[in-house]
Amino acid sequence: MKYTSYKPMNCSLAQTLAVIGDRWTLLILRDIFFGQKRFAQLQRNLGIAKNILAARLKQLMEEGIVEKRESESGAHAEYVLTPAGLELQPVLLAMTHWGDKHRPNPKGERVTFIERETGKPIRRMGVVSEDGRPLRAREVRAIPGPGAD
Amino acid sequence: MKYTSYKPMNCSLAQTLAVIGDRWTLLILRDIFFGQKRFAQLQRNLGIAKNILAARLKQLMEEGIVEKRESESGAHAEYVLTPAGLELQPVLLAMTHWGDKHRPNPKGERVTFIERETGKPIRRMGVVSEDGRPLRAREVRAIPGPGAD
Numbered sequence: 001m002k003y004t005s006y007k008p009m010n011c012s013l014a015q016t017l018a019v020i021g022d023r024w025t026l027l028i029l030r031d032i033f034f035g036q037k038r039f040a041q042l043q044r045n046l047g048i049a050k051n052i053l054a055a056r057l058k059q060l061m062e063e064g065i066v067e068k069r070e071s072e073s074g075a076h077a078e079y080v081l082t083p084a085g086l087e088l089q090p091v092l093l094a095m096t097h098w099g100d101k102h103r104p105n106p107k108g109e110r111v112t113f114i115e116r117e118t119g120k121p122i123r124r125m126g127v128v129s130e131d132g133r134p135l136r137a138r139e140v141r142a143i144p145g146p147g148a149d
Numbered sequence: 150m151k152y153t154s155y156k157p158m159n160c161s162l163a164q165t166l167a168v169i170g171d172r173w174t175l176l177i178l179r180d181i182f183f184g185q186k187r188f189a190q191l192q193r194n195l196g197i198a199k200n201i202l203a204a205r206l207k208q209l210m211e212e213g214i215v216e217k218r219e220s221e222s223g224a225h226a227e228y229v230l231t232p233a234g235l236e237l238q239p240v241l242l243a244m245t246h247w248g249d250k251h252r253p254n255p256k257g258e259r260v261t262f263i264e265r266e267t268g269k270p271i272r273r274m275g276v277v278s279e280d281g282r283p284l285r286a287r288e289v290r291a292i293p294g295p296g297a298d
Contacts, residue, residue, distance in 0.1 A: 012248030012259055013179050013241060019252070020244075023170040030162050034291055064251075084251050086286035090243040090274045092162060093289075095169075098240060099161030102213075102233050103168070105296030110159055112294040113276075120279040122289060125239045127262075130269040132281060137235035140271060142183055145261040147254030 010149050019063045020088065024048060025056050029085070030092060032066065037078040060085070094125040159298050168212045169237065173197060174205050178234070179241060181215065186227040209234075243274040 009015070020026055027046055036042050043053050057079060060066040065085040071078045081088075093113065100109050113122045127135045158164070169175055176195055185191050192202050206228060209215040214234040220227045230237075242262065249258050262271045276284045 010254060010259055011179070012245040012252065012254075014176065015248035015252035016244040017172050017175060021172040021175070023166050026166060026170070027163065030160070033286075081286075087250070088247060089286040089289065090276055091240065091247060093276060094239040094243045094274065095165040096161045098237060099164035101236070103161065103164035105159060105161075108295030110161055110294055110296040110298075111291050114290050114292060115278045115284060116288050116290045118278070122284065123277045123279060123281070125243065125274065125276070127239055127242060127274070128272045128277075129264045129267070130272060132272070135264060135271065137182075137230075137238040139265050140238065141263050141265045142260050143263060145259055146257030147259040149259075 010147070016091070019065065020091070022056065024052060025060065026092070026095075028053070028056055028060070029065070029081075029088060032079055032081055032085075033089065033092060037071075037080060038076060039079070042079070090125060093122075097125050159296070165240070168214065169240070171205065173201060174209065175241070175244075177202070177205055177209070178214070178230075178237060181228055181230055181234075182238065182241060186220075186229060187225055188228070191228070239274060242271075246274050 020029065024046070028042060028048075031042055031045055036045060039053065039057070042048075042057075043050055046053070057066060057068075061068060064082055065088070066079050067082050068077050068079055070076075096111070096113075114120060115122060127137070127140055129135050169178065173195070177191060177197075180191055180194055185194060188202065188206070191197075191206075192199055195202070206215060206217075210217060213231055214237070215228050216231050217226050217228055219225075245260070245262075263269060264271060276286070276289055278284050
């Protein structure tokens with residue numbers, strides 16, 4: 001199936017997949033979230049071919065997820081997340097938490113996510129009711145919204 | 150990059166990508182979450198080739214995400230989510246919410262997720278501090294855990 005063929009689907013999940021569904025793309029975003037900003041850093045860390053990295057970054061820029069700017073010193077270009085890109089954090093964290101639990105490293109969490117200010121671990125990503133109670137999958141129901149076909 | 154080559158990465162996100170990183174796989178899971186259980190239903194709804202659907206379902210069974218059982222009437226096979234599969238709901242919902250916001254249907258949400266018991270919409274998926282405050286991406290920091298390399 002071609003990349004672009006998700007776009008006509010009237011489904012928010014498919015729309016998001018059209019943006020981040022390539023697996024390299026999610027790993028590139030992970031590394032940018034981890035503070036890697038330079039092409040050479042990303043390329044080295046991921047062990048990805050330059051042309052593929054360049055193509056994925058270009059696409060992320062076209063989608064408004066990443067922007068390219070000059071570093072403060074002006075010496076090189078940096079890739080940083082846009083506000084829409086930063087809002088992908090729940091997706092990446094939900095995937096990370098699932099992997100922590102279901103494909104664990106026997107020594108424990110590979111990465112711990114903490115609140116910067118308090119140093120305390122964040123809550124595990126989960127589905128929550130309007131008034132803040134954790135919900136299990138079976139307690140959630142999907143109904144057609146105003147944008148349904 | 151080959152599918153299996155994520156597995157050696159000591160990264161929970163990469164581990165999850167190795168399970169659900171194929172885009173068809175996420176759409177198959179979406180439809181099973183939406184209550185479609187039969188091969189023919191999934192195949193018709195997704196417009197996917199039979200051999201691809203069969204291969205993806207086989208892989209989901211091998212990964213312990215989906216299991217195959219007989220329907221109550223015994224007339225056909227059904228695919229249902231395992232407990233580990235049900236725990237992927239936060240991933241799918243976080244992706245859906247991002248798509249709702251950043252790739253919206255102009256008429257509104259395509260699907261609304263409600264709490265079965267109260268009928269009220271669930272909260273938007275988001276990152277939350279230990280004591281339940283919503284956190285922005287910049288307020289979260291990643292530190293190496295006990296399972297880091």
